[in-house]
Amino acid sequence: xxxxxxxxxxxxxxxxxxxxxxxxxxxxxxxxxxxxxxxxxxxxxxxxxxxxxxxxxxxxxxxxxxxxxxxxxxxxxxxxxxxxxxxxxxxxxxxxxxxxxxxxxxxxxxxxxxxxxxxxxxxxxxxxxxxxxxxxxxxxxxxxxxxxxxxxxxxxxxxxxxxxxxxxxxxxxxxxxxxxxxxxxxxxxxxxxxxxxxxxxxxxxxxxxxxxxxxxxxxxxxxxxxxxxxxxxxxxxxxxxxxxxxxxxxxxxxxxxxxxxxxxxxxxxxxxxxxxxxxxxxxxxxxxxxxxxxxxxxxxxxxxxxxxxxxxxxxxxxxxxxxxxxx
Amino acid sequence: xxxxxxxxxxxxxxxxxxxxxxxxxxxxxxxxxxxxxxxxxxxxxxxxxxxxxxxxxxxxxxxxxxxxxxxxxxxxxxxxxxxxxxxxxxxxxxxxxxxxxxxxxxxxxxxxxxxxxxxxxxxxxxxxxxxxxxxxxxxxxxxxxxxxxxxxxxxxxxxxxxxxxxxxxxxxxxxxxxxxxxxxxxxxxxxxxxxxxxxxxxxxxxxxxxxxxxxxxxxxxxxxxxxxxxxxxxxxxxxxxxxx
Ligand SMILES: Nc1ncnc2c1ncn2[C@@H]1O[C@H](COP(=O)(O)OP(=O)(O)OP(=O)(O)O)[C@@H](O)[C@H]1O
Numbered sequence: 045x046x047x048x049x050x051x052x053x054x055x056x057x058x059x060x061x062x063x064x065x066x067x068x069x070x071x072x073x074x075x076x077x078x079x080x081x082x083x084x085x086x087x088x089x090x091x092x093x094x095x096x097x098x099x100x101x102x103x104x105x106x107x108x109x110x111x112x113x114x115x116x117x118x119x120x121x122x123x124x125x126x127x128x129x130x131x132x133x134x135x136x137x138x139x140x141x142x143x144x145x146x147x148x149x150x151x152x153x154x155x156x157x158x159x160x161x162x163x164x165x166x167x168x169x170x171x172x173x174x175x176x177x178x179x180x181x182x183x184x185x186x187x188x189x190x191x192x193x194x195x196x197x198x199x200x201x202x203x204x205x206x207x208x209x210x211x212x213x214x215x216x217x218x219x220x221x222x223x224x225x226x227x228x229x230x231x232x233x234x235x236x237x238x239x240x241x242x243x244x245x246x247x248x249x250x251x252x253x254x255x256x257x258x259x260x261x262x263x264x265x266x267x268x269x270x271x272x273x274x275x276x277x278x279x280x281x282x283x284x285x286x287x288x289x290x291x292x293x294x295x296x297x298x299x300x301x302x303x304x305x306x307x308x309x310x311x312x313x314x315x316x317x318x319x320x321x322x323x324x325x326x327x328x329x330x331x332x333x334x335x336x337x338x339x340x341x342x343x344x345x346x347x348x349x350x351x352x353x354x355x356x357x358x359x360x361x362x363x364x365x366x367x368x369x370x371x
Numbered sequence: 372x373x374x375x376x377x378x379x380x381x382x383x384x385x386x387x388x389x390x391x392x393x394x395x396x397x398x399x400x401x402x403x404x405x406x407x408x409x410x411x412x413x414x415x416x417x418x419x420x421x422x423x424x425x426x427x428x429x430x431x432x433x434x435x436x437x438x439x440x441x442x443x444x445x446x447x448x449x450x451x452x453x454x455x456x457x458x459x460x461x462x463x464x465x466x467x468x469x470x471x472x473x474x475x476x477x478x479x480x481x482x483x484x485x486x487x488x489x490x491x492x493x494x495x496x497x498x499x500x501x502x503x504x505x506x507x508x509x510x511x512x513x514x515x516x517x518x519x520x521x522x523x524x525x526x527x528x529x530x531x532x533x534x535x536x537x538x539x540x541x542x543x544x545x546x547x548x549x550x551x552x553x554x555x556x557x558x559x560x561x562x563x564x565x566x567x568x569x570x571x572x573x574x575x576x577x578x579x580x581x582x583x584x585x586x587x588x589x590x591x592x593x594x595x596x597x598x599x600x601x602x603x604x605x606x607x608x609x610x611x612x613x614x615x
Binding site: 067104105108109111112115132133134141143217218219220225230231236237238239 | 447448459463480481484485488489491492493495496500529532533534535536537538
């Protein structure tokens with residue numbers, strides 16, 4: 045939707061600009077734009093020595109509705125992965141009145157590039173974290189709706205998945221507020237758009253599939269699940285998760301907890317299978333490496349060594365994470 | 372629980388009208404009758420005809436609805452989004468009128484303090500989910516639309532899927548223009564859901580006329596006829612329901 049110029053200017057803030065809320069009087073110093081989407085713009089800002097994210101919407105209604113969801117979802121016990129809500133207000137500039145809300149700034153990197161550069165066990169770990177939160181959200185009567193990599197961030201120390209954009213969160217039983225075709229079971233002809241746990245779990249399965257097909261793929265005349273599973277079969281890195289993905293898109297899971305269990309099981313099996321071969325290969329490598337190293341080593345072995353170290357490092361972290369997740 | 376009904380005309384076209392009354396005026400008339408007119412313009416990649424697109428925006432504006440210009444492949448997601456947003460907009464309008472009655476003169480939802488606004492937004496959301504929707508779909512089937520009709524068909528089935536996921540009831544009917552003998556042809560009469568549209572767009576007109584204005588006039592008549600038959604004026608119901 046195109047905005048008129050004055051509307052555009054009303055939510056166009058410049059770095060250094062201080063916006064003051066009309067109702068609550070809090071001041072926010074704009075630092076830079078964090079991102080822009082269908083709803084509006086998100087700015088990084090500073091207030092009282094702390095960093096926050098300020099979301100400005102084209103329509104005051106969208107602000108009210110997202111804030112309402114954030115506030116109510118945050119009351120769900122134990123939910124931890126979303127941004128916390130801080131303030132909502134209007135700002136009056138020479139171009140008019142604009143509504144905005146303020147939330148916790150989540151400093152992280154985008155989900156997809158992160159997992160693509162790492163082994164497939166990371167995909168499983170983050171999926172398990174996400175499922176844990178979804179389980180609680182569902183129990184509280186809310187469905188995430190617009191699950192997609194763009195709405196997920198990875199923060200550091202320890203690596204942790206967080207979600208942003210409450211725009212799609214829908215009360216269970218209602219119709220999904222916002223969705224993205226690739227992750228939408230309706231698009232694939234596998235169900236309606238009623239907000240229920242299985243709607244989200246379908247999207248979680250597609251999130252995993254998306255890891256192997258970053259540019260995604262469109263539906264064909266073939267039945268949705270058949271086509272997707274064909275794609276999964278064609279991507280070896282998804283094989284450990286085949287059963288999880290299949291049950292997810294066929295919507296056989298009763299709840300997110302069950303799906304999480306299966307993801308963790310896939311991770312454990314993967315690890316068990318990986319350990320002996322790693323040890324074996326390490327032994328082989330030691331033998332081979334001895335003479336090769338003296339002759340300054342070939343790029344091939346160096347590369348392989350790097351690879352093995354990564355695997356070793358990853359599975360070490362993996363153990364810690366599994367303990368953390370299961371414990 | 373009885374609920375209000377939102378009535379819409381959804382116009383899907385790829386160009387400019389060239390016959391009969393001015394569609395912008397006819398859209399204004401529809402609005403007077405309590406309908407909203409939403410318009411989806413389909414454009415070919417790399418070819419955005421200015422004139423046609425401007426008309427699309429104007430029809431929606433005077434019809435109290437929303438408009439969006441998209442490529443054929445984006446049709447599904449756009450059609451359902453525009454329909455739902457337009458519903459919210461209509462309900463928002465009703466709530467605003469209520470606020471004005473209670474608080475007087477110029478007050479609107481946007482003028483209330485944020486916390487109150489949030490509560491009202493919950494009411495708007497609730498009504499959007501539970502109110503009934505009567506939607507008359509008006510598809511331009513002039514020659515240039517031919518290659519786009521399979522996408523239109525897909526998008527309408529998808530719309531039905533989205534709306535069916537709501538709690539409120541839906542009724543659809545489908546007309547095409549230009550018609551064989553009159554301005555419009557009825558393809559599907561009022562039905563709770565669009566199941567199969569196979570063959571619905573078989574008989575295409577090859578005449579060069581696009582009578583958008585007269586088509587909207589017909590659409591208004593169809594809505595009025597149904598309104599007379601169905602339950603009485605619903606805005607009053609909204610008001611009773613919300614009890615603001
Ligand atoms: N709390 C936050 N912390 C850090 N970055 C954020 C936060 N919220 C949003 N962002 C950034 O701003 C971008 C746009 O935010 P968001 O997705 O909420 O906007 P939107 O208008 O709702 O977009 P969409 O089109 O996905 O609905 C995000 O991609 C992200 O990079």
